[in-house]
Amino acid sequence: MDSGIECPLSKFADDTKLCGVVDMLEGRDSIQRDLDRLERWSHAKLMKFNKAKCKVLHVGQGNPKHNYRLGEEWIESSPEEKDLGVLIDEKLNMSWQCTSETQKANHILHCIKTSVTSRSREVILAFYSALVRPHLDYCVKLWGPQDKKDMELLERVQRRPRR
Structure with missing residues (x-):
């Protein structure tokens, strides 16, 4: 080839x-x-x-x-195109990736909130660590957010379980 x-x-x-x-x-x-x-x-x-x-x-x-x-x-x-799970646009802007991953993380948090009856910190933290955190870690380790709005978006997802 x-x-x-x-x-x-x-x-x-x-x-x-x-x-x-x-x-x-x-x-x-x-x-x-x-x-x-x-x-x-x-x-x-x-x-x-x-x-x-x-x-x-x-x-x-x-x-x-x-x-x-x-x-x-x-x-x-x-x-824009997705390559091996990474969304890249013609300006090499990764904000799309950040938005996509935070939407997934928020959806998972909603599922945890509606399906888990326990509200104990240990239980929620275990679900958060196993199901939500990998999306945020992948998003951040991939490109390191540089736009303030992207960082705030990620931080907002991280604060949700504490409410």
Whole structure:
């Protein structure tokens, strides 16, 4: 699959990502040549790409946002993408991730509150540690919140069990 590919190519399970810098037309052409190579490889190996799941994420300011195709089909552009559970947008802003994880944590807290009859600190803390905290830890360890609103959002979830 990697044979002749010029741009960085990453593979994980059934996920393939092709990356490239497009500061000049040569960069755009290089990415398109690699997409053509991947399409030829997939036909030769009888392993078709799910073109409905193929997306282009244009990252960075001043990105010319070129269009690319895989075979005869144009690849749709997307303002954000999820990669291995991490939501990233075109500005590399991780606030989406923070919002998503705090929503999950708040939902779990609500489920604990409505389904656990005991209100003892030890019981609530055990549920919180096992079910809620991993979402917040994952969110924070991944990128370290830098926006004040993201930090406040995470802290608000952490204060909820104390009420």
